[in-house]
Amino acid sequence: MALLINPRNQKAIFGAAALFLVFLLFVLTPSPMSKLQSEVIADITPQDTTIAPQDTSFERVGGIPLADEEETVPHDATPVINTNENGESYIDGTAAAELDTTATPAIKEFGVEPLGGAAHADSKTSKTHSTAAATSTIGSSKADKSSNKPFYDTAEGAKAAVADKNSKSSSAASKGKSGSSKADQKSSSSSSLSSSSADISEGKIAGCSNKEEYVVMIDAGSTGSRVHVYKFDTCFSPPKLLNEDFEMLKPGLSSFDTDTKGAAKSLDPLLEVALKSVPKDKQGCTPVAVKATAGLRLLGEEKASAILKEVRRHLEDDYPFAVVEGEGISMMDGSDEGVYAWITTNYLLGNIGSSKKTPTAAVFDLGGGSTQIVFEPVDGEQMIEGEHKYEISFGGRDFTLYQYSHLGYGLMQGRRRINAAVITNALEKKVAGLTPLSELEAKDESATAKVTIQHPCLPPGVSATNVKVEMDDKKTSYLVNFESPAKSEDDPLAKTAATQCRFLAEGVLNKELECESKSCSFNGIYQPSLRHQFLPSSDMFVFSYFYDRLQPMGMPLSFTLEEMKDITNLVCAGSSYWKQYLVQPESIKELEEEPMWCEDLSFMTSLLHTGYDIPLNRELRTAKKIEGNELGWCLGASLPLLDKNSGWTCKVSSAN
Template sequence: MQMCLLRAVGWSSAAVLGVLAVAIFLLVLHPAKDAALFTRSKYGLVFDAGSTHTALYIYRWPADKENGTGIVSQVEACTVSGPGISSYADNPAGAGASLKPCLDKAMKIIPAEQQRETPTYLGATAGMRLLREQNSTKAEQVFAEVAKAISKYPVDFRGAQILTGNEEGSFGWITVNYLLETLVKYSFAEKWEHPRDTEVLGALDLGGASTQITFQPGVPIEDKNTSVFFRLYGTNYLLYTHSYLCYGQTQALKRLLAALHQDSPSHQQILHPCYPKGYQENVSMADLYNSPCVHAPSTPKPAQVLTVMGTGDPTVCTTSIQKLFNFSCGANRTCGFDGVYQPPVRGQFFAFSGLYHNLHFLNLTGGQSLSLVNVTIRQFCTSSWEKVQKEFPTMNRTHLRDACAGSFYTLTLLLQGYKFNHTTWLNIHFVRQVANIDVGWTLGYMLNLTNMIPSETPQMVIELQRSNWIAATVLLAIMLILIFCLLTVICCQKNSGYESL
């Protein structure tokens, strides 16, 4: 019997060592693989409610973060049909209803089990800023209907808000530098790192109602109202940023038309030097002066209809656009325009949104010299309406009408407004996308918000490893008892057989 027990102990010890070896292999060599099963992606939704249209951007990032900021990528972009939400001032319910098709699309992309924890935001820009100035009650009604529509979906809706001009500019700057990997980069050591000796880029944005400039200046910022501080990926950034309300393209060109009307000898006919020769349309006084950006004449006649005729005169067009700005800065002060402080532009810049579209249609976004850009635009602006329609048959009628004015407005804003020159012009890179991701403020907004989203993975890995070891210990104890008992029974049965012989 004693020999039987010794054999059982030996066999059971061998078996236990084998099981332990397998357990150690699974727990030590494969913990990362097990943890990866629990490392899921997170999603976020951001509505860009601009002055002329709204778009929904769907973002995704890993649950673990890099230096406090998630590595975010764009999954999808959905353009909302119709105008911007500020256009629904007299039909607030329409603003909410317009968002539903894009929300339906997002629900098909985000896994059902993660939808309720998906943070969802709506950021409105200059269009809603103007509506709030015009009629705060109507602005609140639009927001209420938008919130009501989004809240019907199984997402973590965190509110709709109007971004300040500085927020819009600085979030656009974050987007640009994130996409260019000047904030964080995946290194050869297979980890995310802040790149050394890398200059950040400035951001130039032109929307329908406002325009923004943001960059890291080479001198101290004198006006605290134009500075913003960010901490991203463990690094601090102090930026200059300013947003000019009413200097977005739609509002600026409306101001131009109103100025031409008020300077016109005939109060019923407007000769427009930026419209192609031969172009003609009728505009009501009510539509012309329906914006707080446009100063109405002392005795407006809303019912009056004006006839606008294009003259295609690039010289007069440029002069008329320049009159929209005040370029004087005053003594001992550097400024952009309208007396707003701005340090000298420095480094490389990305120009996007309207700045890109205004030059892209003439293939002028490929780094051409300023002289060539000027010549090309002037040639286009002398073309007749009949000729430009033949050259650009698929272009929207309104966009084609405004192409000359938009191009000259871009040059005036960048050169005389923001003080670029023939040399620094070559530092401006006109882009729409980088790595198939749209350039705008929404990605920067999402990146900044990830600082407030807790990281799950480290805790989940600890809990996973702890539970694995507990389960393995219990399992091994049970197996040890069972194997010992089994081998003891077998040994004793054989020993009884030998004794019977």
């Protein structure tokens, strides 16, 4: 047949064959970088995801899986490392499983089934509220992910390649080539989201000009107190937020226990900020309120009431502000805390306060003593009746919200629960010398621990000394040293640290408790499904401790839960991985100074995924501020106080 082929065609065929052979040789020969990448992955990825039995293994305690149970959630043992066009390594939050490109971009499934169970339906009636409407110049915004650097060491390109893997690969590659400048890295740590829309204020009141009013709100939290001084222009309907001054201090009111005068005086530095922020001629007609949250509630009603009574006396006798009567100085109900945070977030985003029916964001607040969830279900009217159902009117619109405050599941309480589970396991194993503290010993701040216990939430080679652990009965406590079961990162036990810690974190959520409805979150509490009852296109905001723990690790302001799990695994893997894959030097310092960071991140990830049932690939957003205004419940609680009939009267006549 070759004799019948035109000689010119023969040359073309032979040339094509030669090129094909060269192509095969290129494809089949591994590059040095791909070989190095494979070695790194093999080095940090367990050969077997089953946790091998060991002397330090954790038996089931309150829902904690046995140490030799297989991990049921895939891709969770260690970070997955990829390489970009420039040969740079980065941690891929989605590489372990291909995204379903046919799904809605904001909520693609990873094949993880919704966590079932029923729910606790409260028989009490739902709450209905009318909240004074207000707004600001912020408007709604979607944070530009490209402006916020990720924790990956290839800067913007790596994050773009991970987050938009299937739909924006060409754009990601072009960004990846540019690398990151020092200015870019600085912008990555910005805690404030910016707005891209116009002023959402609907109109100025005719004949009104320059009518400025102030509100002072003090947040008495479990770990510290914070003051927010808000300045509004009430010539707008709804009123416009002009400025916020913010300051915080530690410790919180609850740390003073029975020292009521000391607790009240501890607020003086915050009140000095208010005195400087509010003009003297406005101070007498500026309402001040103090709202205590979960930390003070945990002290007990008698001690908490005594502290708040002294705080009220101190404000009324020693400061010029108009103290709000009744609930103005009080322990805030957990439901109000969450709803006010929802109002703050959506108000600053421009989702509420105008006549436009804009979809609203869900909020997840994580304090020290409690965590709150608030969102607007798709069919809120069909929600089971109970205290979780919260109806409000704001800016001419009616909203039916689901809200719940999980007391005892804030970050510090979550850490306490995990540590208590570790102590319980040690007691069952009859660890020598492990005895509870006496009442006198429990008050001795200088006491030193005599017993060392292995804690799977500590990275290899890390220890924590003189840790006081309060047990679930709130009466018994222990003083111990904790150490990692893995002596080094080469220790086989280091390979399962993240998995063991996650098992502990999931165990304290009590997912196995029976519920009375078809949908629940954790601890037997009813919750409409976020997978089916919340718009996929709507934002989910996580803040407070979520922000405080993630941002030092270089996480961007927008990320998936899968990426959050990856950074958790990286933190739990040990110091050599911190130094290799964390861009910011400050991140290393944070991890070296706080041995419980792996535990905290594991609890947070478990709370969002296992507790609230948020899909792994769901995009989350976080921020400390929006256009310079702090997120949290304080702004939402301050807005109603602009109403002169909201429970306060001027101490002196206002100059205006």
